[in-house]
Amino acid sequence: MSRIRPLSGFPELLPSQRFVEQYVLDRLRETFELHGYAGIETRAVEQMSQLARKGEIDKEIYVLRRLSADPNAAETDELGLHFDLTVPFARYVLENAGHLAFPFRRYQIQKVWRGERPQEGRYREFTQADIDIVGENSLAAHHDVEIPLVMLEALENLHDSVGLPPVLMRVNNRQLAEGFYRGLGIEDTAAVLQRVDKLEKIGAAAVVESLAEIGLDAERASKVVALARIRTEDDSFVDQVRALGVNHELLDQGLELLTAVVDAAREAVPGRLVADLSIARGLDYYTGTVYETALVGYESMGSISSGGRYDSLAFDGKQTYPGVGISLGVSRMLVPLLAKGRLVASRSVPTAVLVAVNDEETRWEADAVARALRARGIPTEVAPKADKFGKQIRHADRRGIPYVWFGGMDGEVKDIRSGDQPAANAATWEPPAEDRTVRVSGAWD
């Protein structure tokens, strides 16, 4: 069998890269749990009838077939791999509503699959980390403030601990835009939103032109564009909106809610969140606050973390389950940084100590040393072969293992970086804390 070519769109990590990913996932989990979010996992498959409900995306679904299935038997309902974690979560909420306490906070870190054409930053298999809060029939507005703060805190922790680039989250509110458009007497607000969504891509003049096509006069079109160009780090966006002289009850609600988000973020994670009235989140099913996040300096990667409020995440015929949530594209964020060597692990194995073996007859002695070290939580392996010591040291060096132990319980331990080799007892010796486990750090210019 010849060397197998990697599959395009299905990134796989080397062990040292996986350490970084695992570290990041552990830190995310820590932050989410600190805020009371419970972890769940859903099955990888959903019934096609569920997946197809979300419109546009159905092209990208991977459909499953049992190899042994009777090709003539009609399937009752085909299965497909989930393409996000929101559709499965909505189904999970309906299926388990009687066993959940609402409002229900959950985080979910899993792979999702999309059968799309692979391209830079787009994968067919990738890991997402989602947090959502879902209520039964109602969900208070302060959760729209909570969700971005939790995700920003998680990303800020990664910035502090491994030097992940800082992020900038841009927040808007659909009620704000909707109210503004209605205040201008526009009825088909969705058509306007759809055109404004292209502002960043095609520019203000082209948007004004496309708005004229759907019947907006120059004055109203220019106000629509003026609204979308408002972007402030504090709540001064309110005055800028007011200066446009439009009034509507929905606009007031939107302004109030967006102010609450911006004010809270300024206190909790200063500099990481702005009100940006151009954010529309395309055709997504959001009904209120919307979020989008870029890594500063890596804006070309696109949004790494997006989400928003949806007034009806799920509906079972009687109860409605409104929610607000945000999703972090873990692979989208990490794979390019790993490929560029921007995030690195200090070694390729968890091992802190390699116990050298004198000869195969005394391997039991090396095993005893390893047991004593592991009993105190020090990751240890025993050399695979009683080679010359130089070769055993190279075995450690190739893997980045910092220490090699020679002799029995009363032996010597060499720090292979400094060459120091003091006497040590396996029942008491401790490596420095920073060598005990694999460290993850940023390697930025």
Added chain:
Amino acid sequence: MSRIRPLSGFPELLPSQRFVEQYVLDRLRETFELHGYAGIETRAVEQMSQLARKGEIDKEIYVLRRLSADPNAAETDELGLHFDLTVPFARYVLENAGHLAFPFRRYQIQKVWRGERPQEGRYREFTQADIDIVGENSLAAHHDVEIPLVMLEALENLHDSVGLPPVLMRVNNRQLAEGFYRGLGIEDTAAVLQRVDKLEKIGAAAVVESLAEIGLDAERASKVVALARIRTEDDSFVDQVRALGVNHELLDQGLELLTAVVDAAREAVPGRLVADLSIARGLDYYTGTVYETALVGYESMGSISSGGRYDSLAFDGKQTYPGVGISLGVSRMLVPLLAKGRLVASRSVPTAVLVAVNDEETRWEADAVARALRARGIPTEVAPKADKFGKQIRHADRRGIPYVWFGGMDGEVKDIRSGDQPAANAATWEPPAEDRTVRVSGAWD
């Protein structure tokens, strides 16, 4: 939309059950890393040409198709979901051999999929935790001793920490049986092994009869069965085999290797491993030591952890990669215990403290208390609504949250189990360690 029926064969856990699973996975990871195993993940899909190499199992493969794929375009190589973690690992080793240091120890905890008919204890989606050591061209015999000890230590840690039932691992060696059969002058040793494998199911008389059908006389057939009935907790199996009066070089090798496994396990995890010469592991691709493990008292669940030595895990045309490994069926072990309520989490959310809200105007004060507690690693949430305090306490109670905080930074904290409500400062108050995080424990009769 009416209530959705769960999909048979795709178990999903409630939040409190998922805590237990996550706890178990964390402990497994801890043990594996303590022994120097590096974590990897492989993509969920493999090319069908790779998956189909393993014979019998191809019936159970889930094949993938892109919903938007042109039905007339011939697929170059279809993709299927992996049905174990060994086939993907072998492919990963070949694909990344130049970046790995051998012998390479890896653990891999992932879901696998099998399109088989769902039945008690059989799932279509389930989680496995595998450890393997793979060498380049050669792999020393002492790794056959290491692998079962690491898995037994992992299971013993779960026995100690959450009261998972104790396990019994049964170990055999294919060289031992092969050598014994050859020593009896049998040529088609595979045919004999295949029949002996049914001993437990059909009994000794039926096996002797089936051996007669392939030409074994009564004396040799009875020796074959006598060998398979040997089971000892120490190395006394050697004398029992010798007493059968058969000699062969392969037999000697097998006896020596099995003795090493049994002796090492008696020291490291006494009572958890026996030499059992009936273990054959069916048609699997093992070539040396083989392992099978039952939960004591739950033997009807079948083997929860199996594996063995394979002399050619992978081959790239030049190098051979021999390996030895063992797989733990995490779902197979946990799902029945969770369903029976044998393993339980102390609460359904990570939250240790609920901060009560006086009125919506002072929610900021509750938020500040929560921030102060979280800053010291105490999982905290703020009440969703300024309800009457009795209702806010019930909110905590329903989720198993042990503490409710009243007032600002200088407030009072109620232990809702005892009713005690001392004054406390949010910058310094600490819950007892056992209340800080969710506890997992066993609820056995």
